[in-house]
Amino acid sequence: MAKPKPQRIRDPVHNLIEFNSKQFEHTLWKVIQTSPFQRLRRIRQLGFSEFVFPGATHTRFAHSLGVFHTARQLMSVIEKYVNSHDQQFKDRQAEFALTAALLHDVGHGMFSHAFETLGKEFGWPMAKHEDVSQRLIREGEIAELLDGEFGNGYAANVADIIARGVPNNLYDSVVSSQFDADRLDYMQRDRLMTGVQSSGVDPTWLLANLEVAEVPTGADETSTGSVETLVLGPKAAQAAESYVLALFHLYPNVYLHKTTRGAEVLFQALMRRIVRLHGSGEGEKSGLPLRHPLLRFISEPADLQRALALDDTVFWGALPLLLEADDVEVRRLSLALRERRLTNCIDLRRRVEERLPIKSGERREQHQARTKLVCDEVIGALRELQQHDPDQPARFLLDQYVRNPYKRFQDSKSPLNQILIRLSPDKVTDMADLSPVIAHAEPFSLNRVYIFRDDTDAAGVIENIMRTKIEESAKQ
Known part of the structure; x- marks a missing residue:
């Protein structure tokens, strides 16, 4: 052979x-x-x-x-x-x-x-x-x-x-x-x-300074267990810090870009509508034949082969059919995606953060917690508005996400998941303990609402709810 x-x-x-x-x-x-x-x-x-x-x-x-x-x-x-x-x-x-x-x-x-x-x-x-x-x-x-x-x-x-x-x-x-x-x-x-020109990493230098070391498995010096894991040598400390920050910056710059997320929530709204139609026995109003891979998957979402029949090309190939749907909402959302007629983004978190009064003696983390609470309440109120009449067209497309730039040991529970730096032959330190930038980096959090450009009243509804929730928070 x-x-x-x-x-x-x-x-x-x-x-x-x-x-x-x-x-x-x-x-x-x-x-x-x-x-x-x-x-x-x-x-x-x-x-x-x-x-x-x-x-x-x-x-x-x-x-x-x-x-x-x-x-x-x-x-x-x-x-x-x-x-x-x-x-x-x-x-x-x-x-x-x-x-x-x-x-x-x-x-x-x-x-x-x-x-x-x-x-x-x-x-x-x-x-x-x-x-x-x-x-x-x-x-x-x-x-x-x-x-x-x-x-x-x-x-x-x-x-x-x-x-x-x-x-x-x-x-x-x-x-x-x-x-x-x-x-x-x-x-x-x-x-x-x-x-994008930011978020660069130096993989050659990181790999050249990569080593293996035996480190304790516990969070304190009394730990008796140990495990071998990858560590970076002292010369790569700055490159490792840049690596963590580069990943953190990729999120707002690329993965969580408001326009990308706006297209995602449109796609999700369209899929919700198709699911609703199919669930009420009106799947054909979506413009798709009942044997279409999308409807077949929705019918049996536990079937592996029906899941494998779905890919990006299946969806884009379905758009001409969706654009001729009997359902007005399916046609509206499909056209918005095909023509890139995307929604307007309201950055709820930024607006609340700017307008929520800082109380006397209030620390930053306390103000951030109140900001999050107000955002959650506003989004909850908008979600409740939409649930009153689910047959109505999607009006407020909601988007929430939280990302930590780096997980500390107490979160991951294992040194195998940490980025460790060897400072000397017998001392290995977690990246977050070595870098004050990473140690104090706050989670990246977004709370956004997307509204359609022709909905002239939607922004006012959001503004009124937000003002009420901010006033309630200021009184507490």
């Missing part, structure tokens, strides 16, 4: 991503050719970001290849350390982790997180990408290939890494941590493809 040929892929971020002719990487190359993995070509990494950044058309497919490439670089650091300390490199655990890195996003639905939000709202089992990824790895084409090449149980071990969500050992940390292959790839890829 002829030896398999090595394979190469030209990538805009990593240049060449190579798969050698050995059994492990040759098998992963075959995994890439499977139908579930090829489906990722039809799911864009950044969903609706193309509405703002025309170059942001890269896919989950390209990102997944980049994550594997980066994970392999991280794993080589581990192997070098283990070999230099007369320890046994755990090839099997490394292969489990590298396979998980390649397959970590295989279960994403159309428009990724925008669709996943709908899944949470409606309780759709097959809309959570981690659950779909596990199913695809544990059963079907991918599972048969992995278990056939590497032995029964291999696919289950890979799926377990994704299921845990947090690293269980040094090798897993390459797949899932605050300094993992996923982040290292998408931070570079998304910055490049959107064209």
Whole structure:
């Protein structure tokens, strides 16, 4: 039997991503050719970001290849350390982790997180990408290939890494941590493809200064347990700080851009309308035939194959049908998306923060807490208004999100999930304890309301509710 040929892929971020002719990487190359993995070509990494950044058309497919490439670089650091300390490199655990890195996003639905939000709202089992990824790895084409090449149980071990969500050992940390292959790839890829000039990272320097160290597993010095984890050398301290801040800045600049989120809430409003019509037996009023993949999934959201039939191209291909719907609301929302006639954004948090009086002796964190409470009450009131008559057209499209720039040990409960800096041979410090900037960085929080441009009264309704809630808060 002829030896398999090595394979190469030209990538805009990593240049060449190579798969050698050995059994492990040759098998992963075959995994890439499977139908579930090829489906990722039809799911864009950044969903609706193309509405703002025309170059942001890269896919989950390209990102997944980049994550594997980066994970392999991280794993080589581990192997070098283990070999230099007369320890046994755990090839099997490394292969489990590298396979998980390649397959970590295989279960994403159309428009990724925008669709996943709908899944949470409606309780759709097959809309959570981690659950779909596990199913695809544990059963079907991918599972048969992995278990056939590497032995029964291999696919289950890979799926377990994704299921845990947090690293269980040094090798897993390459797949899932605050300094993992996923982040290292998408931070570079998304910055490049959107064209934003901020949020740069220095992956070459970070990888060159990456080490392995044994650190305590507890939060205090009395801890008796320890674990080996990736750490950065002292020369990379500034680069590590820049890495955390770069990721934090990508959120307001790219992922949470008001126009991108505006397109997402339009898509979600359209899907809600289709779900409502279908649930009341009027699915055909959406303009879609009952056998359309969207309606078939809504009918059976626990069916894996119906979930896999959905991707970005299915939705965009449905737009001509949706534009001819009998339902006026479906036509309105579809036209807004197709023609990029997006809604106006009201930054509720900024407005409340500016107008909420600071009480005597009130600390910043107390004022921030009151701001959040007022925003929550305003959004709750708007949501209640819409629930009075759900058959009426969507009027207030609501958007809330909170992101911490960095998780401290008390949140992640494991040093395997931390970004650690080695200050001296026997002293390793958490990034947040070393950097006052990161230590004092507040969570990025948004509270937005999107309204249609032709709704002349909507802004006034929001203003009146907001004024009332601010006055109530000031009196308390």
